[in-house]
Amino acid sequence: MGADVSSPAHSEGKIDGRPATFYYKRGDGDEETGLAWTEGYKVYPGSHWVKIPAKDILVVAGIKNTEDDYHFLFVEANPAVEKDSTASPVLFRSQTLTNPPSLLVNDHSIPSGRSCWEYRQTHNAVQPNFSVVLSTGSGTGLAKAVYDQLLKPMFDHCEIVEGKHYVVHTTTSESSITELIRDEILPRANLGVKQSLLLMSGDGGVVDTINVLLCAERSKDYMKPSLSVLPLGTGNALAHSAGITSDNTLGIRSWMCGEPRELPVFVAKFSPGARFLFDEARQERPLHLADGVQTAYGAVVCSWGLHAGLVADSDTVEYRKFGVERFKMAAKEALFPSDGSPPHIYNGKVKIRQSGTDEWVEIRQGQHSYVLATLVGQLEKGFTISPASKPLDGKLRLVHFGPVDGKQAMEVMGEAYQGGEHVKDERVGYEEIQGLRIELQEEDPRWRRVCIDGKIVRVEKGGWVEVSMGQKGVVDLIAPRTN
Ligand SMILES: Nc1ncnc2c1ncn2[C@@H]1O[C@H](COP(=O)(O)OP(=O)(O)OP(=O)(O)O)[C@@H](O)[C@H]1O
Numbered sequence: 371m372g373a374d375v376s377s378p379a380h381s382e383g384k385i386d387g388r389p390a391t392f393y394y395k396r397g398d399g400d401e402e403t404g405l406a407w408t409e410g411y412k413v414y415p416g417s418h419w420v421k422i423p424a425k426d427i428l429v430v431a432g433i434k435n436t437e438d439d440y441h442f443l444f445v446e447a448n449p450a451v452e453k454d455s456t457a458s459p460v461l462f463r464s465q466t467l468t469n470p471p472s473l474l475v476n477d478h479s480i481p482s483g484r485s486c487w488e489y490r491q492t493h494n495a496v497q498p499n500f501s502v503v504l505s506t507g508s509g510t511g512l513a514k515a516v517y518d519q520l521l522k523p524m525f526d527h528c529e530i531v532e533g534k535h536y537v538v539h540t541t542t543s544e545s546s547i548t549e550l551i552r553d554e555i556l557p558r559a560n561l562g563v564k565q566s567l568l569l570m571s572g573d574g575g576v577v578d579t580i581n582v583l584l585c586a587e588r589s590k591d592y593m594k595p596s597l598s599v600l601p602l603g604t605g606n607a608l609a610h611s612a613g614i615t616s617d618n619t620l621g622i623r624s625w626m627c628g629e630p631r632e633l634p635v636f637v638a639k640f641s642p643g644a645r646f647l648f649d650e651a652r653q654e655r656p657l658h659l660a661d662g663v664q665t666a667y668g669a670v671v672c673s674w675g676l677h678a679g680l681v682a683d684s685d686t687v688e689y690r691k692f693g694v695e696r697f698k699m700a701a702k703e704a705l706f707p708s709d710g711s712p713p714h715i716y717n718g719k720v721k722i723r724q725s726g727t728d729e730w731v732e733i734r735q736g737q738h739s740y741v742l743a744t745l746v747g748q749l750e751k752g753f754t755i756s757p758a759s760k761p762l763d764g765k766l767r768l769v770h771f772g773p774v775d776g777k778q779a780m781e782v783m784g785e786a787y788q789g790g791e792h793v794k795d796e797r798v799g800y801e802e803i804q805g806l807r808i809e810l811q812e813e814d815p816r817w818r819r820v821c822i823d824g825k826i827v828r829v830e831k832g833g834w835v836e837v838s839m840g841q842k843g844v845v846d847l848i849a850p851r852t853n
Contacts, residue, residue, distance in 0.1 A: 371443070371809075373767075373811075375683070376475075377471075377691065378471055378472040378473045379393060379394045379395065379396070379437065379471050379472055380392065380393050380394070380475050381469050381470060381471045381472070381523050382411050382469065383438070383467060383468040383469030384466075384467070384468035384469070384506075385407055385409075385468075386465050386466050387463055387466070387468075388409060389409065389410050389411055390407045390408065390409055390410070390417060390425045391407065391408050391411055391413055391785070392405060392406070392407045392467070392474070393405070393406045394406075394470075394471040394474040394477075395424075395473070397424060397425075397475055397773070398424045398425060398458075398528065398616075399424075399475065399616065400418075400777070400802050401423050403423065403424040403425075403437070404423040404424040404426070404427065404673075405421070405422045405424075405442075405470075405471075405474055406419045406420065406421045406426070407420055407429070408418070408604070413678060414621055417563060419721065422444050422478075423438055423530055423618070424617075425477060425616075425617040425618045425619075426444045426445050426460075426617070426618050426619065426627070426774065427442075427443075427444045427478050427617075427619075427623075428443040428444055428619055428622055428623050429441070429443050429444075429477075429478055429479065429480050429623075429626055430442050430470065430474055430475050430478040430479055430815050431443070431480050431511070431558070432475075432479075432539070432557055433466070434625060435748055436754075438468055438469045438614075439466055439467070439468050439474065440466070440467045440468075440470055441464060441466065441527075442464065442465045442466065442467045442750070443460065443462070443464050443527070443651070444462070444464075445460040445462060445463065445520065445549075445618060446460060446461050446463045446619070447461075447618075447786065448460055448461045448519065449458070449461055451486065455847050456510075456512065456515055457510070457515055457519065458512065458515045458516045458518070458519035458520045458664070459512075459516075459620065460520060460618060460619070460620055461520060461523075462519070462520050462521075462523040462524045462527070463645065464527050466714060467607050467701040478702055480583055480626065480627060481627055481851070487628070488631065488828050492732065498534065498535050498536050498537050499537055499558070499563055499564060499565045499566065499570070499648045500535060500536040500537070500564070500565070500566045500567075501536065501537050501538075501539045501550070501554075501567050501568070502517070502521070502536055502537070502539070502567075502568045502570065503541065503547060503550065503554065503567060503568065503569050503570060503571065503575060503824045504538060504539070504540045504570050504597065504604065505546075505569065505570055505571030505572075505574070505603075506541050506542070506543045506809065506827060507544070508570070508571040508572050508574060508575065508602050508604075508689075509539060509602050509603045509604050509606075509693065510604075510690065510691065510693050511601075512602050513571070513602050514540075514778060516570060516600065516602060516620065517538070517570065517823075517835070520531055520622070521570075521622070522622065524622065526583070528571055531792070536568075537596070538802055544648050544649065547571070547574075547575055547578040547579060548578050548581070548582055549578050551582035551583065552582045552586070553569065554596055555579075555582075555583075556583060556586050559583070559588070559593050559594065559595055559819070560587075560588060560589040560591060560592055561589075561590075561591060562591035562592070562593045563593060563770040564593050565585070565593070565595040565596075565827070566595065566596045566597075566598065566848075567579065567596070567597050567598070568598045568599075568600065568601050568625060569597060569598065569600070570600045570602050571599070571600075571602055571603055571604050572601065572602065572603010572604055572605060572627070572824070573603055573605060573606065573607050573608050573669075573824050574603060574669050574824050574825070575599070575603070576597060576608055576633075576669055576670075576823070576847075577667070577669065577670070577822065577823035577824065577825060578597065579597060579845070580635055580667050580844065580845055581658070581666065581667050581670075582635070582668060583657040583664070583839065584597075584635065584637075584667045584841065584844055585609050585660070585667070585842045588715050588814070588844070593595070594598075594843060594844055594845050594846055595845060595846070596630045596845075596846040596847070596848050597633070597761070597845060597846065597848065598612055598621065598624065598625040598847075598848040599624075599847070599848050600620050600621040600622065600625070601615055601620065602620075602623055602755045603824075604690070604693060604694050604696065604697070604729055604750070604773060605669045605694065605697070605749055605750040605824065606750065606751070607746050607748060607750065607823075608669055608670055608746060608847070609621060609745045610746075610750065610751050610757065611670075611746035611748045611761060612631075612746075612748075612762055612847060612849040612850075613761050613849060613850045613852075614628070614759045614850065615751065616850065622829065622851050623850075624848060625852070627847060627850070628774055628848040628849050628850050628851065629724070629848065629849070629850075629851050630846035630847070630848055631762050631846060631847055631848075632670065632842060632843070632844050632846060632847075633669055633760070633844075633846060633847040634667050634745050634763070634764035634839070634840075634842075635667050635668065635764065635771055635839075635840040635844070635845075636667070636668050636669075636672065636745060636761060636766060636837055636838040636840050637660075637665060637666075637667055637837070637838060637839070637841075638665070638666045638667070638668060638672050638745070638822055638827075638836070638837045639660075639663045639665050639714065639835070639836045639837075640657060640663075640665070640666070640820075640827060640829060640833065640834070640835050640836075641663040641664070641666065641829060641830065641832075641833035641834045642664060642830070642833075643664075643830030644657055644664050644820075644827050644828055644829050644830065644833060644835075645657070645827065645828050646666075646825060646829065647682070647819070647826045647827070648825075648826075649840075650685065650686050650687070651682070651826070654828070657676075657827065660756070665731050665839055666822045666825070666827060667746060667822075668745075668822045668823040669713070669746075669823060670744065670745060670746050670749075670823040670824075671742060671743070671744045671745075671749065671821060672742075672743045672744075672806070672820065672822055672835070673740075673742040673743070673820070673825075674705060674716065674718070674738075674741045674742075674808050674810070674819075674821075674835070674836045675716045675738050675740045675741050675742075676701070676713070676721055676739050676740045676779065677740060678744050678819050678820055678821035678826065679704050679714075679816075679819060679820060680697055680700035680703075680814060680819075681682075681700075681821045681826065682705050682819050682821065682826045683698055683700045683703065683704065683823055684696040684699065684700035685824075685826070686836040694699075694751070695708075699749065701779075701780075701783065703776050705766065705776035705780060706776045706778050712737070712775055712776065713774075713775065713779060714817060715737050715738070715739065715775050716737065716738045716739065716741075716808075716812065716817055717737060717738075717811040717812055718737065718738065718740050718808055718809055718810040718811045718812065719732055719736075719807075719809040720732065720733050720734060720738060720770065720806070720808050721766060721806070721807040721853075722801070722803045722806055722807075723803065723804045723805035723806075723807075723810075723838075724801070724802075724803060724804055727802050730805075730807055731751075732776075732797065733770065734770060734772050735800060735801060735811070737772055737773050738770065738771075738772055738773070739771050739772060739773055739774050739779060740741060740769065740770055740771045740779075741770045741806075741808060742755065742758050742766070742769045743766055743767070743768050743769065743803065743806045743837050744759070744766070744767055744769070745759070745766060745767075746759055747759040747760070747790075747804055752787055753787055754786055754787075754789055754790035755786055755790070756769060756790070756793075756800075757789065757790030757793060758793075758800075758802075759802075761849060761852065762847065762849060764839070765802055766803050766804070766805075766806075766837070766838075767800065767801070767802050767803065768799070768800070768801055768803045768806060768841060769792075769798065769800050770798070770799045770804075771797050771798045772797070774797065780795060781795075782795055782798060803839065804845050805836065805837060805838040806834050806836070806837040807834060807835070807836045807837075808820075808834060808836075808840075809833075809834045810829050810834065810835075811830070811832070812831075813831065814827070815828055818830070818831070820831065820835050823835055
């Protein structure tokens with residue numbers, strides 16, 4: 371606590387009406403940054419200090435009709451998770467600060483203008499234009515607990531009222547989000563109504579949303595909705611890559627203080643006969659037809675080979691119980707098959723198109739292990755698949771490697787967990803691309819699975835997929851400001 375008494379980092383005031391001494395250490399990094407306070411105005415060597423790390427702070431907001439009182443909103447780790455894995459990881463907390471350090475107020479006040487969550491609400495709308503989506507099938511099923519223990523208490527504190535200011539939609543099936551967007555959000559967007567969605571889901575909730583919006587006819591009055599994400603899926607690639615998870619608030623700080631940013635999307639066109647697989651691949655459905663071509667949209671990844679296989683194989687009720695570990699478990703299974711055989715080598719032609727040319731160039735002729743085009747940096751926390759990607763930079767990058775044995779594939783994957791070191795590995799190709807075309811030459815349908823943001827599309831025999839950047843102006847993502 372080394373701040374000078376006159377420093378903007380130090381003040382004497384009150385906490386919930388009780389005299390207190392405050393110190394604030396600027397930054398958003400280690401546990402030492404944030405607010406520390408102790409009861410009373412006399413500080414002794416043995417004084418008890420309460421510390422609220424900067425990463426736990428939501429906002430500091432002035433209380434109306436007072437001079438120096440502030441709402442101090444933050445989260446706290448939930449001790450109940452040790453015994454109850456279905457509990458919310460963090461809980462909502464609030465205190466009233468009188469005369470807090472000015473630096474704290476400066477760093478954590480609600481930004482004005484487009485970046486303020488209030489800007490995105492229209493409280494006098496005929497019906498609420500703010501929808502909260504609880505995706506019960508996402509991740510390990512925490513959406514309901516996070517809503518009850520974190521989000522709802524925060525809304526209550528901020529006097530954001532269910533039914534008046536927002537509507538809750540709880541998913542009951544794989545098609546719930548699609549139906550909500552198709553039947554409610556899209557028609558109102560086409561009437562020019564400004565809408566916000568808070569998706570308590572992983573990447574799947576986002577890909578469901580963008581697919582409806584991009585596949586639809588949009589009117590000339592179309593007003594693009596803004597999406598916020600509370601990362602409650604398994605990989606949460608988009609949230610990690612957009613900086614939404616860079617604090618401990620489970621996306622709420624980004625929802626409150628982030629700004630609308632254009633969400634870059636890609637379009638994947640498929641040969642006739644391609645089908646979306648769902649319900650553990652027991653069911654299938656056709657893709658949307660755009661100008662007669664089977665089409666899907668994504669904001670994260672299009673892959674074929676090892677990555678698509680392990681995403682598909684691990685999307686079962688059994689595997690989902692293991693959270694993000696499910697990807698590693700499925701990877702082990704794919705790389706070291708229990709019958710002792712080597713991992714599958716994928717046959718097909720992989721072609722890329724680079725900036726400034728219409729020409730398709732074939733890479734790594736014939737055989738492949740891993741082919742992955744992505745718009746994001748991380749596919750899961752710490753798994754840096756594309757280290758050159760910047761948040762929402764709208765650049766498509768390709769990561770690929772050819773036939774390797776299980777041990778070598780594990781090595782390459784391990785390097786991706788070390789900050790994206792795999793892209794320096796001579797076995798790995800990594801480049802920015804404008805387009806990707808894969809012509810699959812596999813007999814077994816198992817090796818013809820393509821992953822689009824966690825969803826699986828099975829391509830028919832002799833089929834292909836072609837990926838390029840998609841349309842702009844359809845949806846915004848609320849993400850932390852980048853100054
Ligand atoms: N009650 C439900 N029953 C069946 N499917 C559901 C249900 N609720 C949500 N879903 C679907 O499950 C999918 C969950 O995907 P989501 O991406 O949110 O989670 P995840 O796959 O665990 O995470 P990630 O994609 O980030 O790895 C969504 O596409 C959603 O439509």
